[in-house]
Amino acid sequence: xxxxxxxxxxxxxxxxxxxxxxxxxxxxxxxxxxxxxxxxxxxxxxxxxxxxxxxxxxxxxxxxxxxxxxxxxxxxxxxxxxxxxxxxxxxxxxxxxxxxxxxxxxxxxxxxx
Amino acid sequence: xxxxxxxxxxxxxxxxxxxxxxxxxxxxxxxxxxxxxxxxxxxxxxxxxxxxxxxxxxxxxxxxxxxxxxxxxxxxxxxxxxxxxxxxxxxxxxxxxxxxxxxxxxxxxxxxxx
Numbered sequence: 001x002x003x004x005x006x007x008x009x010x011x012x013x014x015x016x017x018x019x020x021x022x023x024x025x026x027x028x029x030x031x032x033x034x035x036x037x038x039x040x041x042x043x044x045x046x047x048x049x050x051x052x053x054x055x056x057x058x059x060x061x062x063x064x065x066x067x068x069x070x071x072x073x074x075x076x077x078x079x080x081x082x083x084x085x086x087x088x089x090x091x092x093x094x095x096x097x098x099x100x101x102x103x104x105x106x107x108x109x110x111x112x113x
Numbered sequence: 114x115x116x117x118x119x120x121x122x123x124x125x126x127x128x129x130x131x132x133x134x135x136x137x138x139x140x141x142x143x144x145x146x147x148x149x150x151x152x153x154x155x156x157x158x159x160x161x162x163x164x165x166x167x168x169x170x171x172x173x174x175x176x177x178x179x180x181x182x183x184x185x186x187x188x189x190x191x192x193x194x195x196x197x198x199x200x201x202x203x204x205x206x207x208x209x210x211x212x213x214x215x216x217x218x219x220x221x222x223x224x225x226x227x
Contacts, residue, residue: 042221043205046217
């Protein structure tokens with residue numbers, strides 16, 4: 001069964017600190033992996049997309065890594081800001097015609113001052 | 114370029130009624146996907162339309178249906194509403210093909226079923 005598991009479920013960190021969110025998946029055949037940021041009450045916004053051959057991708061203070069062999073990904077946030085408080089969702093796309101995405105349940109990050 | 118728009122933003126219905134939600138994709142995008150988001154289940158894929166044809170479908174009952182028009186705008190219909198249908202319904206548009214086929218989400222329609 002295609003699944004995406006994220007950990008931790010929630011996280012509280014102090015402003016300025018770094019953190020790493022984890023994503024494990026069992027999606028096959030794998031096409032790509034995406035990280036989204038979702039602010040409360042808004043639609044998700046894409047942070048990074050990685051295909052099988054890409055093992056790291058950065059977007060400002062966000063850096064995602066992908067290990068396709070172990071089927072794991074991580075999202076590292078550097079020098080956190082209050083505006084980073086949001087839900088971070090790992091999404092895996094299976095190789096097939098069209099756009100069928102399997103979503104993790106997300107990690108809720110709270111950054112406090 | 115204008116983003117994805119969804120209407121209405123908020124909706125309150127009672128059990129047994131039906132509802133139609135609308136999504137206007139980014140200009141030039143041919144694919145529209147619909148998702149249901151609830152606190153317990155997270156985001157779940159409903160279906161995807163590409164060039165007016167349903168290309169993929171998730172595991173939802175037949176009460177959930179959709180369509181796409183020639184201008185790529187899409188509608189989603191839910192008939193015989195149940196309390197459990199209360200959720201945030203998100204649509205996302207994408208080119209529909211290409212290496213990444215990145216999806217851009219709209220703000221969502223918050224449906225409450227009483």
